[in-house]
Amino acid sequence: MAIRQQQDVHLEEASRSTHTARALMELRKKILSGDYPGGTRLFEVPLAETLQISRTPVREIMSRLAEEGLLDRLANGGFVVRSFTYADAVDAIELRGVLEGTAARLAAERGVSQTGLQQLRDLLAQLDACFGQNFGDVDLEAYSGLNAEFHALLVKLSGSTVIRREVERSTRLPFASPSAFLSGRTHVAAFRQSLHIAQDQHRSLVAAVAGREGARAEALAREHARIARKNLEYAVYEDPQLMLSVPGLVLLSS
Structure with a gap:
Protein backbone atom coordinates (compact mmCIF):
# COMPACT_ATOMS: atom_id res chain seq x y z
CA MET A 1 0.00 0.00 0.00
CA ALA A 2 2.83 2.40 0.90
CA ILE A 3 4.52 1.75 -2.45
CA ARG A 4 1.26 2.43 -4.29
CA GLN A 5 0.85 5.71 -2.41
CA GLN A 6 4.39 6.73 -3.29
CA GLN A 7 3.73 5.94 -6.95
CA ASP A 8 0.56 8.03 -6.88
CA VAL A 9 2.49 10.94 -5.33
CA HIS A 10 5.19 10.70 -8.00
CA LEU A 11 2.59 10.60 -10.76
CA GLU A 12 0.82 13.62 -9.29
CA GLU A 13 4.11 15.55 -9.07
CA ALA A 14 5.02 14.62 -12.64
CA SER A 15 1.61 15.74 -13.88
CA ARG A 16 1.90 19.03 -11.99
CA SER A 17 5.37 19.58 -13.44
CA THR A 18 4.09 18.91 -16.96
CA HIS A 19 1.22 21.38 -16.56
CA THR A 20 3.59 24.02 -15.19
CA ALA A 21 6.02 23.55 -18.09
CA ARG A 22 3.17 23.84 -20.58
CA ALA A 23 1.88 26.98 -18.90
CA LEU A 24 5.38 28.48 -18.88
CA MET A 25 5.76 27.95 -22.62
CA GLU A 26 2.27 29.31 -23.26
CA LEU A 27 2.82 32.49 -21.24
CA ARG A 28 6.27 33.04 -22.77
CA LYS A 29 4.76 32.69 -26.24
CA LYS A 30 1.96 35.14 -25.43
CA ILE A 31 4.47 37.73 -24.20
CA LEU A 32 6.79 37.33 -27.18
CA SER A 33 3.92 37.55 -29.66
CA GLY A 34 2.63 40.78 -28.12
CA ASP A 35 -0.53 39.41 -26.50
CA TYR A 36 0.71 41.09 -23.33
CA PRO A 37 2.43 44.33 -24.44
CA GLY A 38 5.30 45.87 -22.54
CA GLY A 39 4.10 47.56 -19.37
CA THR A 40 1.18 45.17 -18.84
CA ARG A 41 0.64 44.25 -15.18
CA LEU A 42 0.07 40.52 -14.75
CA PHE A 43 -2.37 39.42 -12.05
CA GLU A 44 -2.22 35.93 -10.58
CA VAL A 45 -5.93 35.06 -10.50
CA PRO A 46 -6.92 35.90 -14.10
CA LEU A 47 -3.60 34.50 -15.35
CA ALA A 48 -4.19 31.24 -13.46
CA GLU A 49 -7.61 30.98 -15.10
CA THR A 50 -6.17 31.71 -18.55
CA LEU A 51 -3.40 29.13 -18.16
CA GLN A 52 -5.70 26.68 -16.35
CA ILE A 53 -3.38 26.11 -13.41
CA SER A 54 -3.39 27.12 -9.74
CA ARG A 55 -1.93 30.37 -8.40
CA THR A 56 1.18 28.77 -6.86
CA PRO A 57 2.72 27.60 -10.17
CA VAL A 58 1.70 30.94 -11.72
CA ARG A 59 3.98 32.69 -9.24
CA GLU A 60 6.75 30.20 -10.07
CA ILE A 61 6.29 30.82 -13.79
CA MET A 62 6.39 34.60 -13.44
CA SER A 63 9.54 34.34 -11.31
CA ARG A 64 11.12 32.20 -14.04
CA LEU A 65 10.21 34.71 -16.76
CA ALA A 66 11.61 37.51 -14.60
CA GLU A 67 14.91 35.59 -14.51
CA GLU A 68 14.76 35.36 -18.30
CA GLY A 69 14.33 39.12 -18.50
CA LEU A 70 10.81 39.15 -19.93
CA LEU A 71 9.13 40.39 -16.73
CA ASP A 72 10.05 42.97 -14.11
CA ARG A 73 9.23 42.58 -10.43
CA LEU A 74 7.26 45.45 -8.92
CA ALA A 75 8.36 46.98 -5.64
CA ASN A 76 4.96 46.30 -4.07
CA GLY A 77 4.83 42.73 -5.39
CA GLY A 78 3.61 41.32 -8.66
CA PHE A 79 5.08 41.47 -12.13
CA VAL A 80 4.87 43.62 -15.23
CA VAL A 81 5.83 42.76 -18.80
CA ARG A 82 9.17 44.37 -19.56
CA SER A 83 9.60 46.94 -22.32
CA PHE A 84 12.83 47.19 -24.29
CA THR A 85 14.37 50.01 -26.26
Missing part, protein backbone atom coordinates in the same frame (compact mmCIF):
# COMPACT_ATOMS: atom_id res chain seq x y z
CA TYR A 86 16.25 49.61 -29.51
CA ALA A 87 19.44 50.30 -27.55
CA ASP A 88 18.57 47.42 -25.18
CA ALA A 89 18.32 45.03 -28.12
CA VAL A 90 21.60 46.25 -29.58
CA ASP A 91 23.35 45.91 -26.22
CA ALA A 92 22.02 42.37 -25.77
CA ILE A 93 23.39 41.33 -29.17
CA GLU A 94 26.72 43.05 -28.48
CA LEU A 95 26.98 41.28 -25.13
CA ARG A 96 26.41 37.92 -26.78
CA GLY A 97 29.16 38.73 -29.26
CA VAL A 98 31.60 39.58 -26.46
CA LEU A 99 30.79 36.40 -24.55
CA GLU A 100 30.90 34.12 -27.58
CA GLY A 101 34.13 35.81 -28.65
CA THR A 102 35.65 34.99 -25.27
CA ALA A 103 34.41 31.40 -25.58
CA ALA A 104 35.95 31.04 -29.06
CA ARG A 105 39.27 32.47 -27.84
CA LEU A 106 39.37 30.10 -24.87
CA ALA A 107 38.52 27.12 -27.10
CA ALA A 108 41.39 28.04 -29.45
CA GLU A 109 43.93 28.79 -26.72
CA ARG A 110 43.12 25.80 -24.54
CA GLY A 111 42.82 23.45 -27.48
CA VAL A 112 39.90 21.34 -28.62
CA SER A 113 39.96 17.57 -28.95
CA GLN A 114 39.74 15.94 -32.34
CA THR A 115 36.29 14.71 -31.37
CA GLY A 116 35.16 18.26 -30.63
CA LEU A 117 36.61 19.58 -33.89
CA GLN A 118 34.90 16.81 -35.82
CA GLN A 119 31.58 17.71 -34.20
CA LEU A 120 32.03 21.31 -35.36
CA ARG A 121 32.94 20.17 -38.87
CA ASP A 122 29.96 17.83 -39.01
CA LEU A 123 27.67 20.72 -38.09
CA LEU A 124 29.34 22.86 -40.77
CA ALA A 125 28.60 20.20 -43.36
CA GLN A 126 24.97 19.97 -42.25
CA LEU A 127 24.66 23.76 -42.40
CA ASP A 128 26.17 23.76 -45.90
CA ALA A 129 23.55 21.23 -46.95
CA CYS A 130 20.80 23.71 -46.03
CA PHE A 131 21.75 25.88 -49.02
CA GLY A 132 20.29 25.09 -52.42
CA GLN A 133 21.86 25.62 -55.82
CA ASN A 134 20.16 28.99 -56.26
CA PHE A 135 21.43 31.84 -54.11
CA GLY A 136 18.13 32.39 -52.31
CA ASP A 137 17.31 28.73 -51.66
CA VAL A 138 17.80 27.99 -47.95
CA ASP A 139 16.11 25.45 -45.70
CA LEU A 140 15.65 28.07 -43.00
CA GLU A 141 14.02 25.80 -40.43
CA ALA A 142 16.87 23.29 -40.57
CA TYR A 143 19.51 26.04 -40.69
CA SER A 144 18.05 27.77 -37.63
CA GLY A 145 18.25 24.64 -35.47
CA LEU A 146 21.72 23.67 -36.67
CA ASN A 147 22.95 27.23 -36.21
CA ALA A 148 21.83 27.15 -32.57
CA GLU A 149 23.63 23.82 -32.12
CA PHE A 150 26.81 25.23 -33.66
CA HIS A 151 26.88 28.22 -31.33
CA ALA A 152 26.11 26.09 -28.27
CA LEU A 153 28.87 23.61 -29.14
CA LEU A 154 31.42 26.36 -29.72
CA VAL A 155 30.69 27.78 -26.27
CA LYS A 156 30.82 24.31 -24.70
CA LEU A 157 34.24 23.67 -26.24
CA SER A 158 35.63 26.68 -24.38
CA GLY A 159 35.70 24.42 -21.35
CA SER A 160 34.34 27.23 -19.17
CA THR A 161 31.14 26.62 -17.22
CA VAL A 162 31.14 30.30 -16.22
CA ILE A 163 31.17 31.51 -19.84
CA ARG A 164 28.64 28.89 -20.82
CA ARG A 165 26.23 30.00 -18.07
CA GLU A 166 26.59 33.66 -18.97
CA VAL A 167 26.01 33.00 -22.67
CA GLU A 168 22.86 31.08 -21.82
CA ARG A 169 21.73 33.99 -19.67
CA SER A 170 22.42 36.56 -22.40
CA THR A 171 20.50 34.60 -25.04
CA ARG A 172 17.34 34.20 -22.97
CA LEU A 173 16.12 37.37 -24.61
CA PRO A 174 14.97 35.89 -27.94
CA PHE A 175 16.03 38.81 -30.14
CA ALA A 176 19.61 38.34 -28.85
CA SER A 177 19.84 34.63 -29.68
CA PRO A 178 21.98 33.41 -32.61
CA SER A 179 18.90 32.34 -34.58
CA ALA A 180 16.67 35.33 -33.80
CA PHE A 181 16.49 36.57 -37.39
CA LEU A 182 16.32 33.22 -39.18
CA SER A 183 12.59 32.58 -39.42
CA GLY A 184 10.63 33.39 -42.55
CA ARG A 185 12.91 36.01 -43.99
CA THR A 186 14.46 34.60 -47.17
CA HIS A 187 12.32 36.98 -49.23
CA VAL A 188 14.50 39.85 -48.02
CA ALA A 189 17.63 40.05 -50.15
CA ALA A 190 19.73 41.54 -47.35
CA PHE A 191 18.90 38.62 -45.05
CA ARG A 192 19.58 36.01 -47.73
CA GLN A 193 23.01 37.51 -48.24
CA SER A 194 23.66 37.61 -44.51
CA LEU A 195 23.18 33.83 -44.28
CA HIS A 196 25.97 33.22 -46.78
CA ILE A 197 28.25 35.65 -44.93
CA ALA A 198 27.39 33.97 -41.63
CA GLN A 199 28.25 30.54 -43.00
CA ASP A 200 31.62 31.79 -44.27
CA GLN A 201 32.26 33.12 -40.78
CA HIS A 202 31.35 29.73 -39.30
CA ARG A 203 34.01 28.11 -41.48
CA SER A 204 36.59 30.71 -40.49
CA LEU A 205 35.75 30.25 -36.81
CA VAL A 206 36.31 26.51 -36.99
CA ALA A 207 39.60 27.04 -38.81
CA ALA A 208 40.76 29.57 -36.20
CA VAL A 209 39.87 27.26 -33.30
CA ALA A 210 41.56 24.31 -34.99
CA GLY A 211 44.64 26.45 -35.66
CA ARG A 212 44.83 27.63 -32.02
CA GLU A 213 44.42 31.25 -33.18
CA GLY A 214 42.74 32.74 -30.13
CA ALA A 215 42.71 36.43 -31.10
CA ARG A 216 41.38 35.66 -34.58
CA ALA A 217 38.66 33.36 -33.23
CA GLU A 218 37.53 36.03 -30.77
CA ALA A 219 37.41 38.75 -33.44
CA LEU A 220 35.48 36.50 -35.83
CA ALA A 221 32.89 35.58 -33.21
CA ARG A 222 32.31 39.22 -32.28
CA GLU A 223 31.99 40.23 -35.91
CA HIS A 224 29.64 37.29 -36.46
CA ALA A 225 27.21 38.67 -33.85
CA ARG A 226 27.09 41.98 -35.71
CA ILE A 227 25.12 40.28 -38.50
CA ALA A 228 22.20 40.05 -36.05
CA ARG A 229 22.68 43.73 -35.22
CA LYS A 230 22.51 44.68 -38.91
CA ASN A 231 19.37 42.56 -39.33
CA LEU A 232 17.83 44.26 -36.29
CA GLU A 233 18.60 47.67 -37.77
CA TYR A 234 16.98 46.66 -41.05
CA ALA A 235 13.85 45.36 -39.32
CA VAL A 236 13.43 48.48 -37.17
CA TYR A 237 14.27 51.20 -39.70
CA GLU A 238 13.74 49.68 -43.16
CA ASP A 239 10.87 47.21 -42.80
CA PRO A 240 9.07 47.55 -39.42
CA GLN A 241 6.53 44.91 -40.48
CA LEU A 242 9.28 42.33 -39.96
CA MET A 243 9.24 43.09 -36.25
CA LEU A 244 5.99 41.13 -35.99
CA SER A 245 7.72 37.93 -37.10
CA VAL A 246 10.90 38.15 -35.01
CA PRO A 247 10.29 36.78 -31.49
CA GLY A 248 10.27 39.49 -28.86
CA LEU A 249 10.71 42.52 -31.11
CA VAL A 250 7.12 43.56 -30.45
CA LEU A 251 8.33 44.39 -26.92
CA LEU A 252 10.56 47.17 -28.27
CA SER A 253 9.25 50.60 -27.40
CA SER A 254 9.80 53.58 -29.65
Whole structure:
Protein backbone atom coordinates (compact mmCIF):
# COMPACT_ATOMS: atom_id res chain seq x y z
CA MET A 1 0.00 0.00 0.00
CA ALA A 2 2.83 2.40 0.90
CA ILE A 3 4.52 1.75 -2.45
CA ARG A 4 1.26 2.43 -4.29
CA GLN A 5 0.85 5.71 -2.41
CA GLN A 6 4.39 6.73 -3.29
CA GLN A 7 3.73 5.94 -6.95
CA ASP A 8 0.56 8.03 -6.88
CA VAL A 9 2.49 10.94 -5.33
CA HIS A 10 5.19 10.70 -8.00
CA LEU A 11 2.59 10.60 -10.76
CA GLU A 12 0.82 13.62 -9.29
CA GLU A 13 4.11 15.55 -9.07
CA ALA A 14 5.02 14.62 -12.64
CA SER A 15 1.61 15.74 -13.88
CA ARG A 16 1.90 19.03 -11.99
CA SER A 17 5.37 19.58 -13.44
CA THR A 18 4.09 18.91 -16.96
CA HIS A 19 1.22 21.38 -16.56
CA THR A 20 3.59 24.02 -15.19
CA ALA A 21 6.02 23.55 -18.09
CA ARG A 22 3.17 23.84 -20.58
CA ALA A 23 1.88 26.98 -18.90
CA LEU A 24 5.38 28.48 -18.88
CA MET A 25 5.76 27.95 -22.62
CA GLU A 26 2.27 29.31 -23.26
CA LEU A 27 2.82 32.49 -21.24
CA ARG A 28 6.27 33.04 -22.77
CA LYS A 29 4.76 32.69 -26.24
CA LYS A 30 1.96 35.14 -25.43
CA ILE A 31 4.47 37.73 -24.20
CA LEU A 32 6.79 37.33 -27.18
CA SER A 33 3.92 37.55 -29.66
CA GLY A 34 2.63 40.78 -28.12
CA ASP A 35 -0.53 39.41 -26.50
CA TYR A 36 0.71 41.09 -23.33
CA PRO A 37 2.43 44.33 -24.44
CA GLY A 38 5.30 45.87 -22.54
CA GLY A 39 4.10 47.56 -19.37
CA THR A 40 1.18 45.17 -18.84
CA ARG A 41 0.64 44.25 -15.18
CA LEU A 42 0.07 40.52 -14.75
CA PHE A 43 -2.37 39.42 -12.05
CA GLU A 44 -2.22 35.93 -10.58
CA VAL A 45 -5.93 35.06 -10.50
CA PRO A 46 -6.92 35.90 -14.10
CA LEU A 47 -3.60 34.50 -15.35
CA ALA A 48 -4.19 31.24 -13.46
CA GLU A 49 -7.61 30.98 -15.10
CA THR A 50 -6.17 31.71 -18.55
CA LEU A 51 -3.40 29.13 -18.16
CA GLN A 52 -5.70 26.68 -16.35
CA ILE A 53 -3.38 26.11 -13.41
CA SER A 54 -3.39 27.12 -9.74
CA ARG A 55 -1.93 30.37 -8.40
CA THR A 56 1.18 28.77 -6.86
CA PRO A 57 2.72 27.60 -10.17
CA VAL A 58 1.70 30.94 -11.72
CA ARG A 59 3.98 32.69 -9.24
CA GLU A 60 6.75 30.20 -10.07
CA ILE A 61 6.29 30.82 -13.79
CA MET A 62 6.39 34.60 -13.44
CA SER A 63 9.54 34.34 -11.31
CA ARG A 64 11.12 32.20 -14.04
CA LEU A 65 10.21 34.71 -16.76
CA ALA A 66 11.61 37.51 -14.60
CA GLU A 67 14.91 35.59 -14.51
CA GLU A 68 14.76 35.36 -18.30
CA GLY A 69 14.33 39.12 -18.50
CA LEU A 70 10.81 39.15 -19.93
CA LEU A 71 9.13 40.39 -16.73
CA ASP A 72 10.05 42.97 -14.11
CA ARG A 73 9.23 42.58 -10.43
CA LEU A 74 7.26 45.45 -8.92
CA ALA A 75 8.36 46.98 -5.64
CA ASN A 76 4.96 46.30 -4.07
CA GLY A 77 4.83 42.73 -5.39
CA GLY A 78 3.61 41.32 -8.66
CA PHE A 79 5.08 41.47 -12.13
CA VAL A 80 4.87 43.62 -15.23
CA VAL A 81 5.83 42.76 -18.80
CA ARG A 82 9.17 44.37 -19.56
CA SER A 83 9.60 46.94 -22.32
CA PHE A 84 12.83 47.19 -24.29
CA THR A 85 14.37 50.01 -26.26
CA TYR A 86 16.25 49.61 -29.51
CA ALA A 87 19.44 50.30 -27.55
CA ASP A 88 18.57 47.42 -25.18
CA ALA A 89 18.32 45.03 -28.12
CA VAL A 90 21.60 46.25 -29.58
CA ASP A 91 23.35 45.91 -26.22
CA ALA A 92 22.02 42.37 -25.77
CA ILE A 93 23.39 41.33 -29.17
CA GLU A 94 26.72 43.05 -28.48
CA LEU A 95 26.98 41.28 -25.13
CA ARG A 96 26.41 37.92 -26.78
CA GLY A 97 29.16 38.73 -29.26
CA VAL A 98 31.60 39.58 -26.46
CA LEU A 99 30.79 36.40 -24.55
CA GLU A 100 30.90 34.12 -27.58
CA GLY A 101 34.13 35.81 -28.65
CA THR A 102 35.65 34.99 -25.27
CA ALA A 103 34.41 31.40 -25.58
CA ALA A 104 35.95 31.04 -29.06
CA ARG A 105 39.27 32.47 -27.84
CA LEU A 106 39.37 30.10 -24.87
CA ALA A 107 38.52 27.12 -27.10
CA ALA A 108 41.39 28.04 -29.45
CA GLU A 109 43.93 28.79 -26.72
CA ARG A 110 43.12 25.80 -24.54
CA GLY A 111 42.82 23.45 -27.48
CA VAL A 112 39.90 21.34 -28.62
CA SER A 113 39.96 17.57 -28.95
CA GLN A 114 39.74 15.94 -32.34
CA THR A 115 36.29 14.71 -31.37
CA GLY A 116 35.16 18.26 -30.63
CA LEU A 117 36.61 19.58 -33.89
CA GLN A 118 34.90 16.81 -35.82
CA GLN A 119 31.58 17.71 -34.20
CA LEU A 120 32.03 21.31 -35.36
CA ARG A 121 32.94 20.17 -38.87
CA ASP A 122 29.96 17.83 -39.01
CA LEU A 123 27.67 20.72 -38.09
CA LEU A 124 29.34 22.86 -40.77
CA ALA A 125 28.60 20.20 -43.36
CA GLN A 126 24.97 19.97 -42.25
CA LEU A 127 24.66 23.76 -42.40
CA ASP A 128 26.17 23.76 -45.90
CA ALA A 129 23.55 21.23 -46.95
CA CYS A 130 20.80 23.71 -46.03
CA PHE A 131 21.75 25.88 -49.02
CA GLY A 132 20.29 25.09 -52.42
CA GLN A 133 21.86 25.62 -55.82
CA ASN A 134 20.16 28.99 -56.26
CA PHE A 135 21.43 31.84 -54.11
CA GLY A 136 18.13 32.39 -52.31
CA ASP A 137 17.31 28.73 -51.66
CA VAL A 138 17.80 27.99 -47.95
CA ASP A 139 16.11 25.45 -45.70
CA LEU A 140 15.65 28.07 -43.00
CA GLU A 141 14.02 25.80 -40.43
CA ALA A 142 16.87 23.29 -40.57
CA TYR A 143 19.51 26.04 -40.69
CA SER A 144 18.05 27.77 -37.63
CA GLY A 145 18.25 24.64 -35.47
CA LEU A 146 21.72 23.67 -36.67
CA ASN A 147 22.95 27.23 -36.21
CA ALA A 148 21.83 27.15 -32.57
CA GLU A 149 23.63 23.82 -32.12
CA PHE A 150 26.81 25.23 -33.66
CA HIS A 151 26.88 28.22 -31.33
CA ALA A 152 26.11 26.09 -28.27
CA LEU A 153 28.87 23.61 -29.14
CA LEU A 154 31.42 26.36 -29.72
CA VAL A 155 30.69 27.78 -26.27
CA LYS A 156 30.82 24.31 -24.70
CA LEU A 157 34.24 23.67 -26.24
CA SER A 158 35.63 26.68 -24.38
CA GLY A 159 35.70 24.42 -21.35
CA SER A 160 34.34 27.23 -19.17
CA THR A 161 31.14 26.62 -17.22
CA VAL A 162 31.14 30.30 -16.22
CA ILE A 163 31.17 31.51 -19.84
CA ARG A 164 28.64 28.89 -20.82
CA ARG A 165 26.23 30.00 -18.07
CA GLU A 166 26.59 33.66 -18.97
CA VAL A 167 26.01 33.00 -22.67
CA GLU A 168 22.86 31.08 -21.82
CA ARG A 169 21.73 33.99 -19.67
CA SER A 170 22.42 36.56 -22.40
CA THR A 171 20.50 34.60 -25.04
CA ARG A 172 17.34 34.20 -22.97
CA LEU A 173 16.12 37.37 -24.61
CA PRO A 174 14.97 35.89 -27.94
CA PHE A 175 16.03 38.81 -30.14
CA ALA A 176 19.61 38.34 -28.85
CA SER A 177 19.84 34.63 -29.68
CA PRO A 178 21.98 33.41 -32.61
CA SER A 179 18.90 32.34 -34.58
CA ALA A 180 16.67 35.33 -33.80
CA PHE A 181 16.49 36.57 -37.39
CA LEU A 182 16.32 33.22 -39.18
CA SER A 183 12.59 32.58 -39.42
CA GLY A 184 10.63 33.39 -42.55
CA ARG A 185 12.91 36.01 -43.99
CA THR A 186 14.46 34.60 -47.17
CA HIS A 187 12.32 36.98 -49.23
CA VAL A 188 14.50 39.85 -48.02
CA ALA A 189 17.63 40.05 -50.15
CA ALA A 190 19.73 41.54 -47.35
CA PHE A 191 18.90 38.62 -45.05
CA ARG A 192 19.58 36.01 -47.73
CA GLN A 193 23.01 37.51 -48.24
CA SER A 194 23.66 37.61 -44.51
CA LEU A 195 23.18 33.83 -44.28
CA HIS A 196 25.97 33.22 -46.78
CA ILE A 197 28.25 35.65 -44.93
CA ALA A 198 27.39 33.97 -41.63
CA GLN A 199 28.25 30.54 -43.00
CA ASP A 200 31.62 31.79 -44.27
CA GLN A 201 32.26 33.12 -40.78
CA HIS A 202 31.35 29.73 -39.30
CA ARG A 203 34.01 28.11 -41.48
CA SER A 204 36.59 30.71 -40.49
CA LEU A 205 35.75 30.25 -36.81
CA VAL A 206 36.31 26.51 -36.99
CA ALA A 207 39.60 27.04 -38.81
CA ALA A 208 40.76 29.57 -36.20
CA VAL A 209 39.87 27.26 -33.30
CA ALA A 210 41.56 24.31 -34.99
CA GLY A 211 44.64 26.45 -35.66
CA ARG A 212 44.83 27.63 -32.02
CA GLU A 213 44.42 31.25 -33.18
CA GLY A 214 42.74 32.74 -30.13
CA ALA A 215 42.71 36.43 -31.10
CA ARG A 216 41.38 35.66 -34.58
CA ALA A 217 38.66 33.36 -33.23
CA GLU A 218 37.53 36.03 -30.77
CA ALA A 219 37.41 38.75 -33.44
CA LEU A 220 35.48 36.50 -35.83
CA ALA A 221 32.89 35.58 -33.21
CA ARG A 222 32.31 39.22 -32.28
CA GLU A 223 31.99 40.23 -35.91
CA HIS A 224 29.64 37.29 -36.46
CA ALA A 225 27.21 38.67 -33.85
CA ARG A 226 27.09 41.98 -35.71
CA ILE A 227 25.12 40.28 -38.50
CA ALA A 228 22.20 40.05 -36.05
CA ARG A 229 22.68 43.73 -35.22
CA LYS A 230 22.51 44.68 -38.91
CA ASN A 231 19.37 42.56 -39.33
CA LEU A 232 17.83 44.26 -36.29
CA GLU A 233 18.60 47.67 -37.77
CA TYR A 234 16.98 46.66 -41.05
CA ALA A 235 13.85 45.36 -39.32
CA VAL A 236 13.43 48.48 -37.17
CA TYR A 237 14.27 51.20 -39.70
CA GLU A 238 13.74 49.68 -43.16
CA ASP A 239 10.87 47.21 -42.80
CA PRO A 240 9.07 47.55 -39.42
CA GLN A 241 6.53 44.91 -40.48
CA LEU A 242 9.28 42.33 -39.96
CA MET A 243 9.24 43.09 -36.25
CA LEU A 244 5.99 41.13 -35.99
CA SER A 245 7.72 37.93 -37.10
CA VAL A 246 10.90 38.15 -35.01
CA PRO A 247 10.29 36.78 -31.49
CA GLY A 248 10.27 39.49 -28.86
CA LEU A 249 10.71 42.52 -31.11
CA VAL A 250 7.12 43.56 -30.45
CA LEU A 251 8.33 44.39 -26.92
CA LEU A 252 10.56 47.17 -28.27
CA SER A 253 9.25 50.60 -27.40
CA SER A 254 9.80 53.58 -29.65
